[in-house]
Amino acid sequence: MKSRSVIHVTGAMNMGGTERMLMTLLRMKPPWKSIFLTYGTGTGTFDQEIKDLDGEIRTIPNPGSLSDHFQLFRTVKPAAVHAHTLFQSGIPLAAARAAGVPIRIAHAHTTADPSDKKGRFIYEKLMRASIALSATDYRACSSAAGNYLFAGKSFEVMPNLFDPKQFKRPPEAEVLRLKLKYGWTDKLVLGSVGRLTKVKNHAFMLDMLSELHKQGIKAVLLVVGDGDQLKTLRRKAEELSVAELVTFTGAVEDPSIYYHLMDVFLMPSLFEGLGIAALEAQASLTPVLGSEALQPEADLGGGLLYKLPLEAGSAIWAEKAISVATDSHKGTSDPVAVPPEEVLKHYYQLYRWKGGGHEQKTADYII
Structure with missing residues (x-):
């Protein structure tokens, strides 16, 4: 039986934009099991709601540990690992590749790295190389975010999910x-x-x-x-x-x-x-x-x-x-957002899941 779970690598499920987007996805009750990989020991803003919605939270103390990620992925055997953590994504994606996870997604959500630690340039270069070697799919919330993280590689801009x-x-x-x-x-x-x-x-x-x-x-x-x-x-x-x-x-x-x-x-x-x-x-x-x-x-x-x-x-x-x-002319037309049901189809396609009206016919496995 094929795995029915997707692991989202998020760091912590607090109220950032990426986390709120993933909660919207979870609230839509997709057919796959959503597991959120967080780091450290703190409690996230959305932890309880995740559990209430039959999601799961897994924690690794050290975000830099390849072996901890590898052991988790070998144990859970997810169909996909979807990493949202910028350069750090290179670590879980490399571990997912070694563990035989078939779908490994790097998702860019920002256009810069605020860290000013010494040696950061070398770290970024290594992580970009790891992402390029380990990811099967490249997604971004905007063209600028994708150009920043993927540095010349082809990627797809994915509409942001919100209701x-x-x-x-x-x-x-x-x-x-x-x-x-x-x-x-x-x-x-x-x-x-x-x-x-x-x-x-x-x-x-x-x-x-x-x-x-x-x-x-x-x-x-x-x-x-x-x-x-x-x-x-x-x-x-x-x-x-x-x-x-x-x-x-x-x-x-x-x-x-x-x-x-x-x-x-x-x-x-x-x-x-x-x-x-x-x-x-x-x-x-x-x-x-x-x-x-x-x-x-x-x-x-x-x-x-x-x-x-x-x-x-x-x-x-x-x-x-x-x-x-005080601008009387503001909002003279209705804002137009991509309907969440349409964005959900992108996730069906990304995870090679049959259904949702956007399946990949060439996929040789069903999550």
Whole structure:
């Protein structure tokens, strides 16, 4: 009997864009068993929901251990290993090849590596070589992400999976209730959703808030998510005297309601593979003000995506946020996203699974 499982190599199932995408896939209840390979000992935001949906979490303490990966793959015997961890993907994919896993996928989700460790160039070169040798399939969330990780190899851009219906506007009474709870009925609400990392540039958002505060604009910042920058951001908010204007929600499993509390969604990222939170915001009909790091694939075509270079500075960004919030012409057409049912067909094809309307007729095995 052929294996009916797919192992996703993710690092940890917290509320990053890739993780939220994979949770959307799991919630669609595909016929294969989804196993998430994480590293370390921490508990992820989605761990309990994964178990509730009959998914499974496997943990390896050391992400650099070829032998640990090999033993896991030999034990589980998955039909596919789908790696989402940038250069580190070279390790699980090499182990999967040695363990005889037939489908080994490298999936690019970003356009840069934030690590500044010594010897990183050598590591990246080795991992690129391992990916090239070990992967059977190459996928990317955007052209830029694929060009970055695969460096000249052929790859396919795969539509990002998210359910636009999840982000439709809730009853107005629910939105008003939350705005009253936070005291935001007369405030300009700026916001973000995602992991609190340097790459997402939340410090810049605080600078914007400070600029608005100096101008006497009644503005607040809603930060949805958790991450290693939380203490640093709290400290910076205190230094800028805007701490009372910032709400940190911590990690949440379903951020959809929060988009509807925002007048402008901020994404001043240093780099992005795509910017899946930008898709979610547009699906919520919330305008997005982002950096030029947002990829063309992040624009759903509804007139809700605005871009500025980071070099313009926080004062110009603050002015633009006011302009975007009051733009009567924003969102003049409906955003158009690829329906999740259509994206799911790509996964059927990728995993060589019969069904879903997109099977590979030449596949000699069925998962």
